[in-house]
Amino acid sequence: MKTLIKKKKSLKDKKIEDLEFIIRLQENVIDQYxxxxxxxxxxxxxxxxxxxHNLSLYEKEKEEWTKQYNEIVRAYNGLSAMGKFAxxxxxxxxxxxxxxxxxxxxxxxxxxxxxxxxxxxxxYKLKKKLIKKKGTKND
Numbered sequence: 001m002k003t004l005i006k007k008k009k010s011l012k013d014k015k016i017e018d019l020e021f022i023i024r025l026q027e028n029v030i031d032q033y034x035x036x037x038x039x040x041x042x043x044x045x046x047x048x049x050x051x052x053h054n055l056s057l058y059e060k061e062k063e064e065w066t067k068q069y070n071e072i073v074r075a076y077n078g079l080s081a082m083g084k085f086a087x088x089x090x091x092x093x094x095x096x097x098x099x100x101x102x103x104x105x106x107x108x109x110x111x112x113x114x115x116x117x118x119x120x121x122x123x124y125k126l127k128k129k130l131i132k133k134k135g136t137k138n139d
Contacts, residue, residue, distance in 0.1 A: 106129060107126070109124075109125045
């Protein structure tokens with residue numbers, strides 16, 4: 001009878017040892033997840049701080065770009081409205097385009113330079129085209 005009891009204890013002990021081993025494995029896995037989560041949380045906090053810092057730095061610049069964008073949209077809307085108004089009055093804008101100086105007897109050129117101050121210098125040139133006459137020495 002004593003041997004039978006010993007075997008039962010050893011089976012119980014073996015099961016307890018197995019369960020303790022499983023618990024240690026699970027604790028190791030949980031510790032790894034905890035350290036990974038702590039690292040991820042730390043990086044997230046750093047990214048969030050950098051985001052808010054950059055947001056405050058560029059808020060003024062964003063406002064300026066928004067103002068410029070709004071001015072451009074307003075100018076385009078104004079030009080578009082004027083074009084529609086001209087069409088309503090029966091003026092064919094496309095027909096008159098060929099009469100523009102840059103498309104007929106003149107050479108039109110334009111250039112734009114960004115200055116160190118950040119402003120843009122626009123240069124427009126309009127030159128009368130040289131007309132070659134028949135019978136000259138240059139023919």
